[in-house]
Amino acid sequence: MSAIGNLLWLLMGGFFMGLGWWAAGLVAVITVVGIPWAKACFVIxxxxxLPFGKEAISRKVLTQQDDVGTGGLGLLGNIVWFVFxxxxxxxxxxxxxxxxFITILGISFGIQHLKLAGLALAPIGQTIVSKEVARAARQQSAEAVVAELRQGR
Structure with a gap:
């Protein structure tokens, strides 16, 4: 089902937005200073x-630990990214x-575009994984938080 969704997605704006991300990545590489953002542009x-069957998730949720992109430097990187x-x-x-959204059949594709719009605003500290991995990571993260809260009593 993901294959059919991805094929239709390309026709509903996905192809042009993918090119837009890659164009932003090329501009970032040319500036040299933007190389860290360029990698994110090419991945995203x-x-x-091809977004169907995959999901963007915080690396902190996935790994259950902070890294450079999920802390203060990631916030600064996202602010710079947002502006440029x-x-x-x-x-x-x-x-x-x-x-x-104008087409009734395109509503699910419009929702996917809105998810990508949110990701476009702050991509630093995010990673792309399969939906199954994202679901398992969220479950493990929730279990870790519950265990931590229980120990705090």
Whole structure:
């Protein structure tokens, strides 16, 4: 089912938004300073081409520990990203979502565009995994929080 969804997705704006992510990645590479953001652009661009069956999840939830991208430096990186590229990519996804919402059959694709718009605003500290891995990571993270809360009593 994911294959059919991904094929239709490409026709409903996914192809152009994937190219938009890759174009942002090329600009980031050219600036040299933007190389850390460029890698995120290419990974999320691939996700934007074929999003069904995958999901963006915080690396902190996935690994249950902080890293450079999930802490203060990640916040700073997301602020810089938002100013220079995030807002524009998010607006592209929102415009694509509006186009999809106009057609009744495109509503699920519009929802996916809105998820990508949210990711476009703050991609640092996120990673792309299969839906099954994301579900398992959230479950383990929740269990760890519950265990921690129980020990605190």
């Amino acid at each position: 661009g691939q996700f934007a081409f 590229a995030g807002l524009w990519l998010a607006l592209g996804h929102v415009a694509s979502a509006v186009f999809c």
